[in-house]
Amino acid sequence: MEEQGYFYRDTWAEVDLDYIAENVKSVRSHLPQDVTIIAVVKANAYGHGDVQVAQTALEAGASYLAVAFMDEAIALRNKGIKAPILVLGASRPEDVEVAAKFAITLTVFQKEWVQEARKHLEGNQSISVHIKLDTGMGRIGIRNAEELISIHQLIAEDERFQFEGVYTHFATADELDQTYFQQQLEIFEKMIAALPNRPKYIHSSNSAAALRFPKAYFNAVRIGIAMYGLTPSLEMEQEIPFTLKEAFSLNSRLVHVKKLEKGDKVSYGATYESEEEEWIGTIPIGYADGWIRRLQGQEVLVAGERSPIVGRICMDQCMIRLPRYLPIGTTVTLIGTQENQFISVNEVAKKLETINYEVPCIIANRVPRLYKKNGKVVDLKNDLLNNYQA
Structure with missing residues (x-):
């Protein structure tokens, strides 16, 4: 892309x-x-x-x-x-x-x-x-x-x-x-x-x-x-005098899609076993990226629908149960909005039993950041100093 x-x-x-x-x-x-x-x-x-x-x-x-x-x-x-x-x-x-x-x-x-x-x-x-x-x-x-x-x-x-x-x-x-x-x-x-x-x-x-x-x-x-755009705590959400806009989103794409038969297993320890025929997608993000193993079971967004992470999260990859066959290259949203669905940083923090501060902080530097400015995604890597000097 x-x-x-x-x-x-x-x-x-x-x-x-x-x-x-x-x-x-x-x-x-x-x-x-x-x-x-x-x-x-x-x-x-x-x-x-x-x-x-x-x-x-x-x-x-x-x-x-x-x-x-x-x-x-x-x-x-x-x-x-x-x-x-x-x-x-x-x-x-x-x-x-x-x-x-x-x-x-x-x-x-x-x-x-x-x-x-x-x-x-x-x-x-x-x-x-x-x-x-x-x-x-x-x-x-x-x-x-x-x-x-x-x-x-x-x-x-x-x-x-x-x-x-x-x-x-x-x-x-x-x-x-x-x-x-x-x-x-x-x-x-x-x-x-x-x-x-x-x-x-x-x-x-x-x-x-x-x-x-x-x-x-x-x-x-x-x-x-x-x-x-994040609330200092869940307790004071109702006291914020204006709407905060969450600035961070996290995305990936399907790099592999396969059909499992009933009884097939997924990932380390074979902890996940399919109960029926189902489609499984692989996305290239794992615990080395800050998407840690405790997020097994967390839902992501694909084709505008919620899909769970299945099996143990690996260092560089994890697997999700797809709602149906979807082609390689389909965008998967781990944090953010897709169609009319939204996964917030707070939702991920709740799954991790931590605070929202920690979530974007632990997403590793090897995950590249793209920036939206004036409504468009722009590549700032090569000309930061030209565009962002004070």
Whole structure:
């Protein structure tokens, strides 16, 4: 097919950049205009494609990006992204000069880190930092006002460090019970009140809080899962103030079709046995692609109908029970829409007994991503820098 110009297996994901843009615009219209949107594009933009999503989000109303590690930030810089980028996770103090070189903002949460990092900035290099507060997530962050003030003083003493932001992360913003969320918010407010001066950015809200709690906006919010059209949790589905458009779909094609007789078996362990004559199709996707063995029995869409995966999923292939004979080359949709049927990321997550965040993240990089922009599937592999520079 035409859009497969650079890969040679009939399995691919499609990412609808128009949907991502619409989701960001919906969030933008939901927030006060003076609240900055920080688009979270860590983990290859939750498996959707880092530079493609980053540029789309910036065009749609975000003005800052966030990633997990310096490696991800540098990758975006090397792909032409010039917007501010915040590293949310821990960075080594000896790498601070690299961060300065690439104009990457780092997260600070240890006094010792600041002391060590000061030794590694060269000449007139400078770096922006955000201080992370642990108000109850229990991951990384400063846990009391005294330590916050101490770190703030260290930063203020060195003009090469620009104190640009302070933030925290909510553990339960997507749950109906707001008790723990409220506790975290109160702790955050008390800690930032202890600062002798406030930085440019104060942010606490993830997607869930940004959609639900105006009192937690401050002057910036971090939008992750909602940008991709996915609900932060099933519990809060009814509280989302606008329609989210799911951007990720996963497709394959039949590469082999055969008729089984009653009693014939399929795949490793011979765990599936046909009860009557039936048509079985093979598709080239397996657990090495992130379509893991636990998805045995999950339905897919073929010819506009639901068909189950039968037998154990192999490393590179799996088999489905067809509703009837269908020709080789027929499209199979594992996630997404086909005719009037839809298989959501949430449905696959339920089968895996996990959350929707995990599903696109675990679809391996060897599954090529195609991108829909202005309603058309486009091949961005060969000219990303021409079309997607900030």
